[in-house]
Every structure is written in structure tokens, then in C-alpha cells.
Amino acid sequence: MGGIYIHPEKISDFEKVKNLCPFGAIEVSPDGTIQINSGCRVCKVCVKNGEPGAFEYREDVISATDKSEWQGITVLGEFLPSGEYHPVIFELLGKARELADKVGFRVSLVLIGNEIPAIPNLFWSQGADQVFVYDAPLLKYFDARLYADIVEDFALKQKPSVILVGGTPAGRSLAPRVAARLRTGLTADCTELDIQPNSDLDQIRPAFGGNIMAHIRTPYHRPQLATVRYKIFSPGQPDDSRDGEWIYCDLPDGLSASIKHIASTEKPKVHNIEDSDILIVAGRGFKKKEDLILARQLADELGGELACTRPLIEAGWLEPRRQVGLSGRTVKPRLLIACGVSGSVQFTAGMKSSEMILSINNDPHAAINQIANYSFIGDLYQIIPALLKFIKNGREQ
Amino acid sequence: MNIIVCIKQVPGTTQVEIDEKTGVMKRDTGSAKMNPYDLYAIETALRIKEELIDVQTTAITMGPPQSEAVLREAYMLGIDHGILLTDRKFGGADCLATAYTLSQAILKIGLPDLIICGKQTTDGDTAQVGSELAEFLELPHIACVLKINSLTNRSLEGVMDLGDFTQTVELPFPCLITVDKEIYEPRLPSYRKKIATRDRPIQTLSFSELPDQNPVHYGLDGSATRVMRVFPPVHHKQNQIFEGTPDTLASEISKILIKMKVL
Ligand SMILES: Cc1cc2nc3c(=O)[nH]c(=O)nc-3n(C[C@H](O)[C@H](O)[C@H](O)COP(=O)(O)OP(=O)(O)OC[C@H]3O[C@@H](n4cnc5c(N)ncnc54)[C@H](O)[C@@H]3O)c2cc1C
Ligand SMILES: Cc1cc2nc3c(=O)[nH]c(=O)nc-3n(C[C@H](O)[C@H](O)[C@H](O)COP(=O)(O)OP(=O)(O)OC[C@H]3O[C@@H](n4cnc5c(N)ncnc54)[C@H](O)[C@@H]3O)c2cc1C
Numbered sequence: 140m141g142g143i144y145i146h147p148e149k150i151s152d153f154e155k156v157k158n159l160c161p162f163g164a165i166e167v168s169p170d171g172t173i174q175i176n177s178g179c180r181v182c183k184v185c186v187k188n189g190e191p192g193a194f195e196y197r198e199d200v201i202s203a204t205d206k207s208e209w210q211g212i213t214v215l216g217e218f219l220p221s222g223e224y225h226p227v228i229f230e231l232l233g234k235a236r237e238l239a240d241k242v243g244f245r246v247s248l249v250l251i252g253n254e255i256p257a258i259p260n261l262f263w264s265q266g267a268d269q270v271f272v273y274d275a276p277l278l279k280y281f282d283a284r285l286y287a288d289i290v291e292d293f294a295l296k297q298k299p300s301v302i303l304v305g306g307t308p309a310g311r312s313l314a315p316r317v318a319a320r321l322r323t324g325l326t327a328d329c330t331e332l333d334i335q336p337n338s339d340l341d342q343i344r345p346a347f348g349g350n351i352m353a354h355i356r357t358p359y360h361r362p363q364l365a366t367v368r369y370k371i372f373s374p375g376q377p378d379d380s381r382d383g384e385w386i387y388c389d390l391p392d393g394l395s396a397s398i399k400h401i402a403s404t405e406k407p408k409v410h411n412i413e414d415s416d417i418l419i420v421a422g423r424g425f426k427k428k429e430d431l432i433l434a435r436q437l438a439d440e441l442g443g444e445l446a447c448t449r450p451l452i453e454a455g456w457l458e459p460r461r462q463v464g465l466s467g468r469t470v471k472p473r474l475l476i477a478c479g480v481s482g483s484v485q486f487t488a489g490m491k492s493s494e495m496i497l498s499i500n501n502d503p504h505a506a507i508n509q510i511a512n513y514s515f516i517g518d519l520y521q522i523i524p525a526l527l528k529f530i531k532n533g534r535e536q
Numbered sequence: 537m538n539i540i541v542c543i544k545q546v547p548g549t550t551q552v553e554i555d556e557k558t559g560v561m562k563r564d565t566g567s568a569k570m571n572p573y574d575l576y577a578i579e580t581a582l583r584i585k586e587e588l589i590d591v592q593t594t595a596i597t598m599g600p601p602q603s604e605a606v607l608r609e610a611y612m613l614g615i616d617h618g619i620l621l622t623d624r625k626f627g628g629a630d631c632l633a634t635a636y637t638l639s640q641a642i643l644k645i646g647l648p649d650l651i652i653c654g655k656q657t658t659d660g661d662t663a664q665v666g667s668e669l670a671e672f673l674e675l676p677h678i679a680c681v682l683k684i685n686s687l688t689n690r691s692l693e694g695v696m697d698l699g700d701f702t703q704t705v706e707l708p709f710p711c712l713i714t715v716d717k718e719i720y721e722p723r724l725p726s727y728r729k730k731i732a733t734r735d736r737p738i739q740t741l742s743f744s745e746l747p748d749q750n751p752v753h754y755g756l757d758g759s760a761t762r763v764m765r766v767f768p769p770v771h772h773k774q775n776q777i778f779e780g781t782p783d784t785l786a787s788e789i790s791k792i793l794i795k796m797k798v799l
């Protein structure tokens with residue numbers, strides 16, 4: 140059986156050993172025997188940091204897939220009820236192209252839906268070599284089991300080495316079904332991807348609320364599945380000289396819906412902070428709800444949206460959809476100005492890939508400085524009004 | 537009607553710190569709690585129990601022996617039965633192996649009409665186990681359910697979150713749903729129930745009791761993903777610090793904004 144094996148004779152301090160495991164899976168009984176319980180995540184921290192030889196990692200290769208049979212990188216495209224493509228497709232295509240070029244793979248895109256608009260050139264220029272389209276009235280609405288039938292059909296015929304899925308609510312519901320159907324690995328919410336010459340995908344993802352990062356591989360199974368959230372990667376440079384193949388696929392036999400669609404409803408149109416190029420983020424440096432007018436004025440002047448940290452949501456000062464961070468929204472604007480924000484890990488997990496980060500904070504040692512490009516040390520109650528005056532004067536000239 | 541709720545024990549805090557040099561993680565391994573998202577799953581089961589007649593609720597958890605604590609908590613909330621799925625052979629399971637093991641346990645105790653999972657956990661944080669479990673049991677499922685509109689003994693009508701859209705659908709039983717925080721406000725554990733359920737047994741299931749007796753389908757061997765390494769998040773932005781009067785700072789900020797063509 141694969142797992143961590145203990146060599147107690149190589150352990151001198153039993154008390155210390157217990158604290159070695161970040162998941163508390165090392166148990167020392169009163170009689171001095173050591174055990175690893177089912178809480179073990181096989182992160183190998185004990186192997187690395189324990190006394191030499193005390194913990195051993197053993198792996199049994201049960202049945203390894205022939206990797207050479209599985210080639211190419213596939214992006215699962217999401218088609219929205221509004222009749223539009225989800226923009227995460229272009230970010231995934233950019234990354235897929237980059238990875239594919241490293242190992243000489245082709246990039247394909249799978250589209251599932253009904254009356255899918257054909258805009259091939261857009262996909263070729265964004266990196267796809269082939270687009271496989273499953274288009275039928277039955278496929279009009281998202282149905283995880285039904286869509287998994289389609290992806291299974293595609294995967295078994297085309298044998299891609301990697302399938303990338305947008306980490307949207309639909310993608311996060313569909314991808315696990317596909318992974319279980321194909322008995323393969325799925326890594327959630329990857330923030331970095333790379334590929335080995337043997338086609339093993341290197342997947343980096345945050346866990347424990349962004350407090351630890353894990354490097355994950357799917358070494359013996361194909362295809363390798365990963366989800367990536369919207370706005371984690373950037374679309375590639377469009378290349379209009381590229382060309383490709385647009386393929387309409389037959390539906391597999393015996394397909395039927397697993398759920399009955401009743402209604403698709405657009406949520407009331409709001410200005411999502413995720414969609415804004417410019418964000419002004421207010422933190423607890425603001426003392427009263429009324430004072431947020433400063434941040435709002437700045438947002439209006441710069442044509443951006445107002446966002447905030449979690450304590451302001453908890454205080455009921457703003458709507459939950461304006462919260463940036465791990466338990467809020469992930470944003471990646473061109474410009475983010477953090478005002479009175481300390482920069483907790485939970486907060487930065489949701490905004491650290493913003494292109495330009497400015498911070499206004501009266502504490503020169505605030506953690507936000509570690510990720511801000513420019514930090515302005517001072518009182519936001521003085522700096523923001525001065526800035527607003529500057530902007531106004533500039534406009535009048 | 538039978539309902540199974542899947543719950544998981546997670547660390548009491550996600551404030552894990554990793555020593556950058558030694559790679560050692562510092563965490564208070566003593567404290568553990570129920571995955572907060574699973575409270576919404578339990579609440580959903582309890583609301584259904586209140587609405588329909590003759591509903592039996594079972595909570596199931598896979599984990600080390602001490603995760604019995606979350607089943608006790610489920611009893612205090614009003615869940616009828618608890619099942620602890622524990623075996624050294626289940627260690628090192630990824631989502632695939634976790635969902636498979638849960639599916640085997642559910643086949644063992646009998647497929648219910650409805651399985652309810654939380655949306656995600658606060659430790660592994662993948663939001664994958666529910667959908668994978670539905671697949672292993674060949675059940676229809678919907679994820680991130682915001683609202684249950686109506687319910688009969690044969691089906692439920694629910695609203696699932698699809699980002700900018702919601703989709704209202706009817707699911708025939710047996711089926712699986714994962715629920716979002718908006719669904720109901722979870723109740724607090726009751727002291728009266730705590731006393732009343734103090735001696736209520738918890739059923740333990742181990743590998744030898746599951747229908748599939750092939751050990752390579754469980755634990756690390758049954759997992760497709762491998763954690764190669766865990767490490768602290770890196771911050772790699774160059775930082776420039778400005779100090780001075782509000783006017784100087786405001787003028788420095790506007791210079792950057794002009795350069796970025798924001799102004
Ligand atoms: C599981 C979990 C999930 C979480 N998810 C999120 C999340 O998604 N998003 C989130 O934001 N938080 C989240 N949090 C909370 C997070 O840990 C922090 O508590 C929070 O981000 C702090 O918000 P803040 O920076 O506004 O407040 P504080 O940490 O209080 O910082 C206020 C800052 O303002 C500065 N300041 C004060 N007065 C002034 C002034 N006059 N002028 C200039 N600067 C001033 C201070 O120096 C300080 O740096 C989560 C926590 C947990 C446990
Ligand atoms: C740092 C790190 C990163 C990881 N990344 C991945 C990864 O990318 N892919 C992967 O396959 N595995 C990964 N794992 C392993 C994964 O966390 C575990 O397999 C875990 O058993 C299930 O995943 P989860 O906690 O994310 O649950 P989720 O899928 O987030 O849980 C959703 C729901 O499923 C139910 N549930 C989950 N676990 C149990 C349980 N043990 N008992 C009963 N019900 C349960 C609950 O209702 C829960 O609300 C990772 C582990 C670590 C430590």
C-alpha cells in the first residue's frame with residue numbers, strides 16, 4: 140500500500156514528531172507507538188523535515204496509463220445562456236498554447252450548447268488548432284451529467300493529455316464529474332501551470348484559504364484535468380496568421396437529460412467588481428460608513444468601482460458582492476488602489492494578480508506593502524482629498 | 537424519505553504558517569471543527585425533515601477516528617444517524633478516492649433519496665467531492681444550490697448558481713445537491729439534544745465492510761493526484777515606498793495615474 144511508513148528506531152524525540160504533521164495525522168500513543176492515521180494527505184512534510192530516515196514515502200504504481208497515447212491540450216469552453224462565450228476561454232487558450240508549444244502538442248477547444256455562433260478566426264488567433272462543436276437542442280442548458288457524457292465521448296476519441304476547464308460555477312460542477320467518469324485526477328483552482336517534457340502537468344494551487352500552496356501532479360493517469368478561475372491567466376497575443384479546423388461532432392448514442400430545465404434567469408445587472416479595470420478598495424482605515432464617500436468619489440473620478448475588505452461587509456457598510464478576497468471575489472484589475480487596507484493573506488489571495496497595486500496606509504509596516512507596487516504612507520483622510528483636488532485642478536486646466 | 541448529509545472535519549483555523557526556511561508548518565493541530573459549509577448541508581436536511589413526513593437523516597464522514605466529533609455535533613443539531621468511515625487504508629485520499637470511498641459506504645448502507653453536500657471545505661477547498669460522488673453513484677446532481685423552491689416525495693425543484701445567471705431545474709430522486717450559504721441560516725447546536733443524544737451510537741465502517749474489496753481503489757493508491765510539495769505563498773512584487781505631506785503624496789499618485797493613462 141502506498142503511503143508514509145514510519146521507522147520508529149530512527150526517532151529520538153517523540154513529542155516533536157507529533158507536531159511535524161500539518162494535518163495532525165501523526166499519532167503517538169501513551170505506550171510510545173507511533174501511527175499515521177487516515178488524516179494523512181501525503182504531503183511528505185514529515186519525510187522532508189523529520190529526522191533522516193524516520194519517515195519513508197512509498198508509492199506503488201498500480202496501473203500507469205501509456206502517456207504517449209494521450210496527446211494535445213483541450214480547453215472546455217463555456218457558452219453562456221446569454222448566447223456569449225465565457226471570456227475565461229481566451230485566458231485558457233492562451234495558457235494552453237504556451238504549454239502546447241513547449242511539448243509540441245495541438246490545442247483544441249470543445250464547445251457544448253445549442254446554436255453556437257461560429258467565429259473560427261477568433262479562436263485560431265487566440266491559439267486553438269481545432270474546435271470540436273457539439274451543438275443540439277438537447278444541449279441548450281447546462282446539465283452536468285449530460286455534458287459529462289459529451290466530454291467523455293470527446294476524451295475517449297481524441298485522447299487529450301490535458302483538459303483545462305474554467306473555474307466558473309458550471310465548470311466546477313462539470314469537471315469533477317468528468318474526472319470521476321474517466322477515473323482521473325482533477326486539480327482545483329490552479330494559479331500556475333507548467334508542463335514537463337513527459338507531458339506531466341505541474342499544477343500549483345492555493346489551499347487552506349490561500350495560506351499554503353500545493354504543487355500537484357497527476358503522474359499515472361490521463362487525461363490530466365485542471366480548473367482555473369476567471370482572470371487568473373491572461374489571453375495570449377492574438378496571432379491573425381494562424382488557422383485551424385472547425386469540426387461539428389455527432390452526439391453519442393443514447394444521450395438524455397438528467398435534469399429538467401425550468402428557467403434560466405439573469406441575475407439583476409450589477410457592476411461586478413471583477414469586471415472593472417479600476418478598483419478603489421476601502422479597508423478598516425475608514426472610520427465610519429459616511430466616510431466611504433471619499434473612496435466613492437475617487438472611484439467615480441477614475442471611472443472605476445468601489446470595493447472593500449471583509450470587515451466592511453461584516454459591518455454592513457457595503458453589499459457583499461463588493462468584497463475582495465478569498466471569501467469574496469477574485470479581481471485582477473489594471474489598477475487597484477487599496478485605502479486603509481492592511482493586506483491580510485485572505486484579502487491578497489483575491490487581488491494579488493492585479494497589474495498595478497497602490498496602497499494608501501498610515502502604517503509603514505503594513506503587510507500590503509509586500510505586494511503593492513507603490514505604497515504611500517500617510518492618512519487617507521488627508522491624501523484622498525488632496526488627490527481629488529489634484530484631479531479636479533488637472534481637469535480644469 | 538432518506539437523506540444522507542456528507543460532512544467533514546477541518547482544522548479549527550486556516551491560519552497555517554509555514555516557516556520559509558525550514559518549510560515546517562505551524563498549526564494548532566489540537567483544534568478541529570466541522571467544515572462551516574457543511575452546516576448549511578445539515579440545515580437543508582433538517583428543513584426538509586420539518587416539511588415532509590417520515591424523513592430519516594444520516595450524516596456520514598470519512599476521516600481519522602477523532603472526526604467522530606462532527607457526527608456528535610450533527611446529533612446536537614438534529615441529525616438521526618451518524619456513520620464514521622475510518623480506516624488506515626483510506627489515508628492520503630484525494631477527491632477521487634474520497635468520493636469513491638463515500639460512494640461505497642453509501643451503497644453499503646443503501647442509496648437514499650437525496651444526498652446533500654457542502655459547497656466546499658475550508659482546508660482542501662476543492663469543491664469537487666460532491667460532484668464526483670454523484671458520478672460514482674450515477675445520480676443526477678446540481679451544485680451551488682441557492683434555494684429549494686419545492687419538494688415532493690419524487691423530486692425537488694432547486695435554483696443553482698451559474699455566476700451571472702441562475703438556473704431553476706427539477707431533479708428526480710435519487711439525486712445529489714451541494715448547497716451554497718444562501719440556502720438557509722444554520723441553527724445552533726442544542727444543549728437539550730446534546731444530552732438526549734449523548735448515548736446514541738455512531739456506526740463505524742471500515743474497509744472490510746465495503747462492497748468493493750480491492751484495496752487499490754482507496755487511499756493514496758486509489759488517488760490520481762499527488763501532492764509533490766506544499767510551500768508558503770510567495771509575494772514577488774517590487775515595492776516602492778513614498779512618504780511626505782499629503783500634497784506631495786497626492787502629486788506622486790497622480791503622476792502614476794497619468795503615466796497609466798488613467799488620468
Ligand atoms: C476564512 C477567512 C476568510 C477571509 N476572507 C477574507 C476576504 O475574502 N477578504 C478580506 O478582505 N478579508 C477576509 N478575511 C479577513 C482578513 O483576515 C482580515 O481580517 C481583513 O482582510 C482585514 O481587513 P482590513 O485590511 O480592512 O482591516 P485591518 O486589518 O484592520 O487594516 C486596517 C488598515 O488601515 C490602516 N489605517 C488605519 N487608519 C488609517 C488612516 N487614517 N489612513 C490610512 N490607513 C489607515 C491600518 O494601518 C491598517 O493597516 C478572512 C478571514 C478568514 C478567517
Ligand atoms: C494542499 C492540498 C491540496 C489539495 N488539492 C487537491 C486537488 O487539487 N485535487 C484533489 O483531488 N485533491 C486535492 N487534495 C486532497 C483533498 O483535499 C482531499 O481529498 C479531501 O478528502 C477532499 O477534498 P476537499 O477537502 O477539497 O473537499 P470538497 O470537495 O471541497 O468538499 C465538498 C463537500 O464534500 C463533502 N466531503 C468532502 N470530504 C469529505 C469527507 N472526508 N467525508 C465526508 N464528506 C466529505 C462535504 O459535504 C464537503 O462540503 C488536496 C489536499 C491538500 C492538503
